[in-house]
Amino acid sequence: MSIQNKPHMVEAVMFFSERGGICKEMLFPEFEALLDSVVNMPEFADEQVRMAYLLINPRLMIRSVVFFFLDFDEKGAADSGWNLPLRHLADNAGRGPDMGAGPIRLACRSQCPVSWHQMHLWDPSLAPGGNDLVLLRDTVKRNALGLIVEDESSAVMVPERLHVAAEDRWQAPDPALAQAEKAAAEKDREQRAKAAQMIKQQRLRISTLSQQYEEELARLKMASAEQLRSVQVEQQRLLQALRQQETLNARLKEQLGAQAAQFQSGREDMSRQRRVLEHNTRTEMDLLRSQFERESQAKVAAAVAESREQVAIRDVELAYRVEQQAHTQQELERVTAERDELARQGGERILERLAKLGVVFVVYHPGAGHLTVPLQDVARYQNNPLAYAASKCFVSEQQYRQWLEHYQNPVCEAQLPNGERCAMPIERIDSPSRFVSAESGCCTQHKALSRLRTVG
Structure with a gap:
């Protein structure tokens, strides 16, 4: 019968859902098949999924955790260029909280042993009631993966670990004194472990909150820049509309000038015809003059009426255009004032607001x-x-x-x-x-x- 000195560690991968909680569990060989595109996962198509790589001992206790991202394409296949050394990160990560088997090794965005892999990791939530590490611990304890559990009572004593006390120490020790010393040492060790775990959790939480504040500040800066760009685009649109209105007004003035010139040309033609008729005989001249006068008056009256009507229409259109132009100018001045106000409120004003709100x-x-x-x-x-x-x-x-x-x-x-x-x-x-x-x-x-x- 062979004795195994070092227990076998099991590698597993947990999938986190966007709504919170763990939605899928698999052993590492299944995860490798997913990376090799042997199988696809259509439920994660075109998504970036938060995952956790675990090293689990035979007593279903977590020894190492690596929190990482994995991208899936539109067919649900894993990113072919993904190449993260999970086992290396797990073996070289810093100390984390005690999850039942001593402090674990924890690799995340704020605690990454390899700096150039930091962008591919994420920080777990340590908030009460939503602690991702507690969620992983409880999920592993349920043993949905069907891992073989080692019974602690069946542990075999390794012969190399057996030591014989010296002959001068063969006398029986005082049980009460030994028990008191053991209890005091155990209590001191527990207190130290709890204090170290609390300090580690608080440091990790402070690092996570700092990164969240930085991301929120970057988002606010981006929103301010986007709003300023939209105001500038609206200003350009109004300026273009104003230029188009000015062009239309100039065209209408040209049309009115052309019609006035045409009316003047008609009057000159009628005057020339009248002078020709004056050279005829007196009788014919009187007849033609009377006829010409009637026709001329009728034409002039009709032309004047038509011209007045056209001028009235153009005056109304011109007044409407002038009113629109004034409205456009007022809108442009308002948008310019808003843009200047936004520009004044940018930068330091935003920082002052955040400082007054208690942002550090x-x-x-x-x-x-x-x-x-x-x-x-x-x-x-x-x-x-x-x-x-x-x-x-x-x-x-x-x-x-x-x-x-x-x-x-x-x-x-x-x-x-x-x-x-x-x-x-x-x-x-x-x-x-x-x-x-x-x-x-x-x-x-x-x-x-x-x-x-x-x-x-």
């Missing part, structure tokens, strides 16, 4: 941690965030930049004879104020050489 602007910088930026320091922070963080660490901007490069990639920066960097992994300096450029960024060998050069 929190940023995170390595070495300085989470910084609360007062409203009067927002402009200085926007101009140079690194200089602002360096001032909070009581170092210069140059020293902070050098430390930040060391913090993100703690390797030896000394230059080898061939021109390349040493790149030997070194101990990371967590505080910028303790970082010395020529010494803290070098390995032991190059640090010694640097000291020899300084002494020499």
